[in-house]
Amino acid sequence: MRRVVGILPASIVPSEEAVLGAMGVPPGSEQGERVDGLVADALDELRRAACPRGVVTNVTTDEFARIYEGESDNDTPSPLAEIFPRAEELVLFAATLGAPLSERIAALFADGSLALATMLDAAASEAAELAGVHLDGLVLEGARLGGQANQFTRALRYSPGYCGWNLTGQRALFAALGPEEIGVHLTDNCLMEPLKSISGVIVLGPREIHEFTDDYSFCSACPTHDCRRRIKELTQTRP
Amino acid sequence: MEILGQIAALLERGEDQEVRSLTQSAMDQSLPALKILEEGLLAGMQVVGDRFRAHDIFLPEVLLAARAMSAGVEVLKPHLGKTDLHSRGKVVIGTVQGDLHDIGKNLVGIMLSGAGFEVIDLGKNVSAEEFVDTARESGADVIGMSALLTTTMPAMKQVISLLRERGLDSSVRTMVGGAPVTREYASEMGADGYGFDAANAVECVRELVG
Ligand code: B1M
Secondary structure, rough: EEEEEOOOHHHHHHOOHHHHHHHHOOOOOOOOOHHHHHHHHHHHHHHHHHHOOEEEEEHHHHHHHHHHHHHOOOOOOOHHHHHHHOOOEEEEEEEEEOHHHHHHHHHHOOOOOHHHHHHHHHHHHHHHHHHHHHHHHHHHHHHHHOOOOOOOOEEEEEOOOOOOOOHHHHHHHHHHHHHHOOOOOOOOOOOEEOOEEEEEEEEEEEEEOOOOOOOOOHHHHHHHHHHHHHHHHHHHHOO | HHHHHHHHHHHOOOOHHHHHHHHHHHHHHOOHHHHHHHHHHHHHHHHHHHHHHHOOHHHHHOOOHHHHHHHHHHHHHHHHHHHHHOOOOOEEEEOOOOOOOOOOHHHHHHHHHHHEEEEOOOOEEEEHHHHHOOOOOOOOEEEEEEEOOOOOOOHHHHHHHHHHHOOOOOOOEEEEEEOOHHHHHHHHOOEEEEOOHHHHHHHHHHHHOO
């Protein structure tokens, strides 16, 4: 089933700590009034300019196998190649915060408001992730209501450009999902416009299928090792 | 000079209004604009840069300091000679063709300006010709290229090749950076320097301009 989802801007506004974290500030460090004020201004800007939307569509394992194969340039082995055949459900997704937000960030840079522009950019990056989290929740809830998922089912996103799934996989993903309907377009270099957009597959299944160690060939070049946090969070959430 | 130390200290705390008015006071006391720039604003920014590199302060504070720096520079600008403001060298920066990510490149630009370099920012989706032509016409010392996706990184190599083709590679040095770019990839493509973050990019340019 394919559906376009409107997302309330309020549900994608990140915490001050998350915004500062995106700017490299370690958790718990005091930043002072001026910085706090800057974050508050950035979050106000975000609330005003963001038009978050998403699109999701269910695919079968075979369909996803073809999409994942893409242009045959994924790293092998890869976590997702091992995970998706064991999924209870596979849902392609894209989410965006919309063009006006990117335009606002660019305008702030252009008029020399560098501090606010940079803070808003960081807040928007976090918000784009939260739009993905929102879709995870929605898809999981829908699957539970429809009886395709039970209390042990977890939802986790995987994206082209991460963990061995080559960025060129965006082309097959876009062809199957059609995110143009929510205003997201793919450039020749597989870049999504507007910039604050994400794409990938939401994998539903018991949390065990998502567990892997970060010792694949590409892990050493990964700047974030964010998979550790994501897997840990899954383990911590109660059924 | 007491007032210059105060300007530097206020700048370090990101107090832009106060930096603006104290810079004006320093001008009113007939202090040379260049001295105020170097011993007040740039001195403060140097401390900010050093503390940032030492992870003693973080990006938001650097941005506030940069904002305060601009406030002070605005006051001084009409009184500075053309070369006074950016005496340390000229850098052409941009995000390479096909790439639209510019936040990292913008931060590099802010830090370079704060360190006293003249920055010509060509924006994003910049072609190899535009990089090279601008560097030649402006007499730039360094071309700085940013990319945030593996699919757009090869465009960096095109700029380096074009510089070589035009025989400019000995006068214009190149620096690359961005999340997927590594030091190894940088040297493989023949870049003269690699900046892993904005503070490091400043170090790198300093080394490149000697
Ligand atoms: C000239 O000299 C120099 C010198 C130094 C230079 C320089 C030039 N240019 C930069 N530097 C350096 O100095 C700067 C300041 O310190 C730094 O600049 P940066 O631009 O790196 O840093 C910025 C100030 C802050 N950093 C960032 O904004 C990027 C951080 C990471 C975590 C990141 C974020 C936040 C986001 N992303 Co994504 N994202 C990642 C990034 C991984 C990482 N840790 O870097 C990266 C870039 N993303 C990636 C991917 C794959 C994607 N992202 C996507 C989406 C997103 C968000 C929207 C959630 C968000 C915002 C994106 C944006 N830029 O607006 C998608 C693409 C978006 C699009 N429009 O096409 C998507 C394709 C995922 C998807 N399918 O949805 C990866 C690219 C890998 C590749 N194969 O190319 C990625 C490296 C993550 C990874 N795999 O680990 C340095 O690199």
